[in-house]
Structure formats: structure tokens, C-alpha cells
Amino acid sequence: xxxxxxxxxxxxxxxxxxxxxxxxxxxxxxxxxxxxxxxxxxxxxxxxxxxxxxxxxxxxxxxxxxxxxxxxxxxxxxxxxxxxxxxxxxxxxxxxxxxxxxxxxxxxxxxxxxxxxxxxxxxxxxxxxxxxxxxxxxxxxxxxxxxxxxxxxxxxxxxxxxxxxxxxxxxxxxxxxxxxxxxxxxxxxxxxxxxxxxxxxxxxxxxxxxxxxxxxxxxxxxxxxxxxxxxxxxxxxxxxxxxxxxxxxxxxxxxxxxxxxxxxxxxxxxxxxxxxxxxxxxxxxxxxxxxxxxxxxxxxxxxxxxxxxxxxxxxxxxxxxxxxxxxxxxxxxxxxxxxxxxxxxxxxxxxxxxxxxxxxxxxxxxxxxxxxxxxxxxxxxxxxxxxxxxxxxxxxxxxxxxxxxxxxxxxxxxxxxxxxxxxxxxxxxxxxxxxxxxxxxxxxxxxxxxxxxxxxxxxxxxxxxxxxxxxxxxxxxxxxxxxxxxxxxxxxxxxxxxxxxxxxxxxxxxxxxxxxxxxxxxxxxxxxxxxxxxxxxxxxxxxxxxxxxxxxxxxxxxxxxxxxxxxxxxxxxxxxxxxxxxxxxx
Numbered sequence: 372x373x374x375x376x377x378x379x380x381x382x383x384x385x386x387x388x389x390x391x392x393x394x395x396x397x398x399x400x401x402x403x404x405x406x407x408x409x410x411x412x413x414x415x416x417x418x419x420x421x422x423x424x425x426x427x428x429x430x431x432x433x434x435x436x437x438x439x440x441x442x443x444x445x446x447x448x449x450x451x452x453x454x455x456x457x458x459x460x461x462x463x464x465x466x467x468x469x470x471x472x473x474x475x476x477x478x479x480x481x482x483x484x485x486x487x488x489x490x491x492x493x494x495x496x497x498x499x500x501x502x503x504x505x506x507x508x509x510x511x512x513x514x515x516x517x518x519x520x521x522x523x524x525x526x527x528x529x530x531x532x533x534x535x536x537x538x539x540x541x542x543x544x545x546x547x548x549x550x551x552x553x554x555x556x557x558x559x560x561x562x563x564x565x566x567x568x569x570x571x572x573x574x575x576x577x578x579x580x581x582x583x584x585x586x587x588x589x590x591x592x593x594x595x596x597x598x599x600x601x602x603x604x605x606x607x608x609x610x611x612x613x614x615x616x617x618x619x620x621x622x623x624x625x626x627x628x629x630x631x632x633x634x635x636x637x638x639x640x641x642x643x644x645x646x647x648x649x650x651x652x653x654x655x656x657x658x659x660x661x662x663x664x665x666x667x668x669x670x671x672x673x674x675x676x677x678x679x680x681x682x683x684x685x686x687x688x689x690x691x692x693x694x695x696x697x698x699x700x701x702x703x704x705x706x707x708x709x710x711x712x713x714x715x716x717x718x719x720x721x722x723x724x725x726x727x728x729x730x731x732x733x734x735x736x737x738x739x740x741x742x743x744x745x746x747x748x749x750x751x752x753x754x755x756x757x758x759x760x761x762x763x764x765x766x767x768x769x770x771x772x773x774x775x776x777x778x779x780x781x782x783x784x785x786x787x788x789x790x791x792x793x794x795x796x797x798x799x800x801x802x803x804x805x806x807x808x809x810x811x812x813x814x815x816x817x818x819x820x821x822x823x824x825x826x827x828x829x830x831x832x833x834x835x836x837x838x839x840x841x842x843x844x845x846x847x848x849x850x851x852x853x854x855x856x857x858x859x860x861x862x863x864x865x866x867x868x869x870x871x872x873x874x875x876x877x878x879x880x881x882x883x884x885x886x887x888x889x890x891x892x893x894x895x896x897x898x899x900x901x902x903x904x905x906x907x908x909x910x911x912x913x914x915x916x917x918x919x920x921x922x923x924x925x926x927x928x929x930x931x932x933x934x935x936x937x938x939x940x941x942x943x944x945x946x947x948x949x950x951x952x953x954x955x956x957x
Contacts, residue, residue, distance in 0.1 A: 375431070375440045379447065379789050382424050386792075389417050392478050397792055398729025400488060404499025406478060409471075409510040411517070414458050421455045442952055443789040446944055450793045453609040461606060464511075465518035466594055468531035468584060469877060471511045472538060475504065475577075479541040480712055483548060487730050490548070491558035494566060497545045501569035505576045512580075515588070522594035526876055532584035537713035539577050546570045596876045600845040603879055610880040611797055611887060612945025618841045621883055624890065625837040629860070631919045632831045633657075636824060636862075640664040643820045658859060665828060665862050668821045669756035675742050678758060682739065683708050685767040689815070698813050699773050699935045702780040705734035706771060710741050720758075720867070723770045725779030728791035735779060737770045750866050757864040761825035768810050769829075773935075774803035781939040790942025796881060798943040801888015804833050808889075808921040809935065828862050830920075833885035835861040839875045840882040891946030893920050895953055896934060902954075903929035 387394035391402035407413065428448050433441050457463070463470045482497045516523050546566055553560040598606065600618065607621070608614045640661040644653045647667030654660050673681050686708070693701055704726075711722065720740050726733035742751045758766075768774055778799060785791045807826065816822035835857055842848035850872050857868035875882055900923060901911040907928030914926055941952055950956055 373440070375436060375443070376788070378427070379443065382427075382447065383788060383792055385420060385424075389420060392474070395481050396477070396727050398487065398727030398731075398733075400496070403482060403493070403496035404503075406474075406500060406503045406507050409464060409474070409507060409514065411514060413510075414464070418455060418458050421451050421458070425451045425455070439787065442944075442948065443787055446789050446793055446948060449609075449612050449945065449948075456605065456609050461602070462518050462521070464514050465516070466521040466523050467527045468511070468515060468523065468588060469527040469534070471507075471515075472531045472535050475507065475535075475538045476541065476712070479538065479545070483541065483545055484736065485726065485730065485733050487733055489558075490552055491556060491562060494545065494549050494559060494562055498562065498566045498569045501542060501545070501566070501573045504573040508576050508580050523588060523592040524594040524596040525589060525592040526596040526873075528584055528589040528592045530873075530877060532581060532589050534713070535577060535581040535584065539574055539581075540713055542570050542573050542577070597847075598844045598879045603841075603844040607880045607883065610884065611947070612795065613947045616887075618845050621837055621887065622841045625834050625841075625883075625886055628834045628886070628890075628919075629831070629838065632827055632834060633661075633860075635919050636661045636827045636831070639820055639824045639827070643824065646820075658862075661824075662862055664824060666756075668761055668825060669759045669864075671761070672755045672759040673763075675751055675755060678739050678741075678763065679708055679710060681760070681763050682737070682767045682771075685764050686771050689764075689768060689772050689810075692810075692815055693773060696813050697932055698810065699777070699932060701772065702777060704732070704780050706737060706776050707734050708737045708739070708771075711738035720870070721766055721770055723775035723779070725776065725783070728783035728785075735776050737767075737776060739766075746866070753864045753866040757867045759825075761819075761822050762829065764816070764822060765807055765826055765829045768807045768815075769803045773806045773810065775799060778802045778806075778939050778943070781936075782943045785940075785942040787942060790944060794943045795945045797884045797888040797891070797946055798949065799888075800881075800884040801890070801892050801946060802939065804830065804885050804889035805892035806935070812921050812923070813931075827919075830889075831861050832857075832863065833889060835863075836871075836875075836882040837886040839871070840880060843872075843875050844879050888946055889920070891950065892938065895938065895946075895950050896923075898954055899934055900926040900929050903927065 387397070387399050387402060390407055391405040392407065394400070394402050408416070425448065428444055428451070431444055433444075436444060478500050479497065482493050482500070487493070549559050549563055549566050553563055604618050607616065607618060637657045637660060640663070641653070643664050644651075644660065647664045651663070654663065686706075690701055693699060722738050724736045724738065726735060742754055746754070770776065782794065783791060808830065811823060811826055838856065839848070839853055843853060853872045853875065854865065854868045857863040857871060858865055861868075863871075897914065900914045904913040904927050905911045909927040914923065917923060938949065938953055941949060944952075
């Protein structure tokens with residue numbers, strides 16, 4: 372261990388004391404029975420710690436550090452700046468009731484979902500966190516509404532009131548798990564009285580606060596869920612790890628990409644019309660042309676209960692392809708494909724949750740959100756058309772292999788503690804979008820027009836996400852305008868568009884990470900290809916500019932598999948830092 376590595380370890384150790392839920396997620400289980408101090412005093416104490424450590428790392432002389440240490444130093448400083456921004460400027464705890472629901476859900480779910488320790492030990496920690504729920508709820512009541520400039524968001528309050536029952540469900544699940552195991556586990560049996568008492572108290576508190584959210588907070592709240600231009604721009608800088616990128620830059624790049632992808636989809640649809648709309652005249656309107664072919668593709672879908680099984684089977688086919696074509700080295704860490712836990716269902720239609728880097732051997736969860744309970748037959752059919760067979764193939768690449776699951780495995784293997792602990796959403800989401808195109812470039816799908824057109828629709832969704840993110844939070848885009856852009860411009864189903872519009876208003880900057888992260892990976896690959904061609908004597912201009920993204924022919928001197936493995940071999944840093952370490956820039 373170097374002196375710098377010791378310093379990082381000391382910082383992370385203090386971080387985990389202050390953020391016990393993050394410690395659990397990373398795999399340090401010393402604090403599994405605790406909640407963070409979410410009072411205002413606790414927040415100010417954390418800010419003081421972030422400021423102190425910022426001074427420590429900023430004060431290091433770069434001349435005394437190796438190249439990797441300089442990289443990690445800048446990574447840690449960026450994370451400290453983001454944490455300080457969240458605690459001092461963004462202050463979601465003061466105006467976003469849904470953030471408290473996620474806090475509670477995250478704190479309980481991982482103790483039940485992962486078998487990192489004997490059940491009795493995990494349930495003991497679970498009981499400790501149940502006993503702490505009344506204090507967390509009391510802190511929420513004291514903090515919510517305390518922001519001097521941002522009143523409580525009505526939309527966040529409404530969704531929090533609807534989703535908090537998922538936390539009660541986790542409480543019930545914990546007790547049921549203990550009761551099922553008690554007959555064969557004396558330690559669990561001895562814990563049952565404490566667990567039941569804690570569960571009864573926690574359930575009563577959660578039911579009361581849920582009723583309060585639904586009948587009072589959501590009724591009287593007047594706040595907007597939107598950040599506005601200045602706060603959005605500030606958050607964007609931390610999300611991207613790049614102070615030079617503004618909302619206007621994001622919007623300009625996304626809207627230019629939107630036009631290119633639409634043109635490519637029109638080209639493909641013209642060649643596929645007769646196969647998917649036999650006997651029908653080809654429409655003159657380009658949007659109708661693409662929509663017509665996509666509608667034909669969308670007819671092929673499984674039933675509402677079959678999505679999980681379809682993705683399990685598709686994963687086996689994807690992994691066989693990657694081995695046969697030598698796309699990338701695969702992993703054997705466990706992966707479970709299942710339905711999304713209820714408390715997380717407002718966030719996404721599908722997601723991948725990787726185990727913490729210190730939880731060696733634990734499984735990753737590829738979760739698919741089922742149809743909403745209140746949907747009618749037409750809504751369910753619209754949703755299934757969006758989740759058609761081709762879409763599920765792409766989704767499995769994105770979430771599992773070589774997407775989020777595989778990238779998470781590589782990230783957890785990093786030798787650097789800082790790179791294992793600090794995980795950039797820009798990197799993760801960008802990789803999953805980028806590598807989906809890479810798979811098609813390598814021949815996955817055997818040139819299927821249905822898969823290609825579905826992929827471009829999927830990629831267009833990432834581009835539209837960025838447009839929505841900026842336009843909703845900085846330019847006042849209405850729900851009708853957002854839904855029209857997704858349905859008419861992005862060829863999405865209305866049910867998906869309605870859900871995405873809500874998600875865009877509940878979050879900010881995260882929806883931009885899919886497109887911007889992917890663009891960053893393509894920028895790195897383009898430069899790496901040009902350098903390889905130049906070194907091989909062919910010259911930088913031997914690499915043609917792609918029509919949209921990807922689709923490169925073979926490049927002299929460029930090893931495609933080695934490049935893929937190199938860009939995910941450094942943890943999950945912000946893409947600007949990744950470019951620096953892969954290309955030696957800066």
C-alpha cells in the first residue's frame with residue numbers, strides 16, 4: 372500500500388460511517404443496522420467532512436503522485452464536489468418526498484436480496500434498521516419543506532404516497548423470511564420476537580406517513596418538480612464530470628443526432644415496408660413509413676407474464692454469440708433476472724443492480740418492471756408492443772451482456788479502491804447504449820432489418836431522453852409536447868411515453884447520461900481507431916466518418932476486442948476521466 376492508497380482507504384472508511392447505506396451497497400457490512408443521520412445537523416456534519424477531505428486531496432502535490440494516483444485523486448475530488456453540491460445546493464431531502472422512499476427502500480432491500488452473510492446476521496441488521504425507521508420518518512417530517520427557495524414538489528409527494536406501500540411490503544417480507552427459516556435456525560427463531568415488534572412499529576409509522584403524504588402533503592404542496600436552468604446546469608456538471616458542458620451544448624448535439632437517426636430509420640423502413648406491410652401502399656410521409664414497419668415488428672411479442680423468461684433465454688443466446696465471435700471476455704459471476712421490486716417501479720422499465728465490489732460472489736439483479744396493476748387491456752397491449760421480442764433482445768444486451776452486468780463485473784475487479792467505490796452513471800449508461808451498437812456491428816442478429824430498425828428506435832430513445840431532460844427542466848416543455856416528441860418523433864408507444872414523461876420530471880440529468888455517455892465512448896473509439904490506423908501506416912483518414920454512430924469497417928492496427936476490454940478495465944469513472952487514462956490526454 373502506498374501513502375496515497377492509505378489516504379483513500381481512510382477517506383472511504385469515514386465515508387462509510389456517514390453513509391451506511393452506501394457501505395452496505397459497496398459490501399462493507401459493519402454498519403448494516405444503521406441509517407444515515409438525515410437531520411439538518413447531520414447534513415452539516417457531512418458537509419464539514421467533505422470540505423476537510425477536499426482540502427486534503429487538493430493539497431497533494433501532483434509531482435509526488437504516480438499517473439494512476441493523479442487520476443484517482445481527481446476522481447475523488449470530483450466525487451467530493453458532487454456530494455457537497457447535493458448537500459448544500461440541490462437539497463432534494465428538503466423538497467422531494469420520493470427521495471426518502473428510495474432511502475428507506477434501499478436500506479432494507481439489499482439486506483433481504485443478497486446472501487452476503489448468514490440469514491440470522493442479515494435479519495439482525497434488518498431489525499436494527501426497522502427500529503430506526505421512526506427516527507428517519509421524524510427527520511423527514513422535520514426536513515421536508517425547510518428549503519428557503521424550493522417548496523415541496525407536488526408530483527414527488529404524489530408518487531411517494533403511492534410507492535411507500537412498497538416499503539411496508541419489504542417489512543412484511545423480512546418477517547415472513549424469518550418465520551419461514553425459524554424452525555431450522557435457532558438464531559433466527561430467537562430473533563423473531565424482536566423482529567416482529569420492530570416490524571409492527573415500523574409498519575404503523577409507514578402507514579401513518581403514507582396516509583399523511585397522500586391526504587395532506589400531496590394536497591397542499593405547491594412546488595414544481597423541475598430544477599430550472601441554473602440548478603439543472605450545475606447538477607449536469609457533476610453528473611458528467613465535465614464543467615465545460617452546458618444544457619445548450621447537450622441539446623444541440625442531441626437534436627442533431629435525432630435528425631441523423633431518423634434519416635437512417637427512414638432508409639431501413641423503405642427497404643422493409645413490403646415485408647411487414649404486404650399489399651399496402653408505401654406512405655409518402657416518412658414518419659408514417661417508419662411507424663408502419665415498427666408496428667409490424669411490434670406484433671411479435673410475448674404475454675405480460677413471459678418477459679422475464681424470454682430475457683433469460685435470450686441471455687444464453689447472447690453469451691454464445693460473444694464466445695463464438697470473440698467479442699469480449701465474459702464472466703461467471705451470478706446474475707438473476709426477475710421482476711422489479713415494487714418500491715423501485717417508478718424509476719425505470721428495466722434496470723441492473725450490481726453487487727458491491729466488496730461483496731465477492733454475490734449476484735447481480737436484472738429487473739424488469741411488470742405492467743401496472745391499474746392498466747386496462749389496451750394499456751397492457753401498448754406496453755407489450757413496446758416490449759416486443761426485438762426490443763427484449765436489445766434490452767438483454769443493454770442490461771446484461773455485454774451491458775450493465777458485464778461492465779459491473781469488470782468495474783468490481785479494479786485494483787483501485789477509489790475506482791471500485793465511486794461509480795459514474797454516465798459511464799454505466801453510456802457503455803450499455805454504446806455496446807448495443809457494437810454487438811450489431813459484430814453481426815449479432817445476422818443483419819436482421821427488424822433488429823436493426825428496433826435498435827435505432829432504442830438508440831433514438833436515448834437521444835430523445837437527453838432532449839426531454841434539457842427541455843423539460845430548463846425550457847418548460849409540457850407533458851403534451853414531451854409525449855408528442857416521444858410518440859411522433861421517437862416512434863414510442865403512448866404508455867411508455869407517459870411513464871417516461873413522469874420519470875423525466877421526477878429526475879434530472881440522469882436521462883442525459885445514456886446518449887452523452889454513449890457519445891463519449893464513440894468519441895474515444897474514433898480517436899483510438901485513427902491513432903491505430905496512423906501507427907499502422909494507413910493514416911488517420913483511413914477511418915471513415917460513420918453515417919450515424921458505429922458501423923466502422925475493419926481499421927488497420929485496431930484490435931476491437933482489446934479496445935472494448937481496455938475501456939472497462941479502469942472501474943467506472945466519468946467518461947472525461949476515462950478518455951484521459953485510455954488515450955493519455957490531459
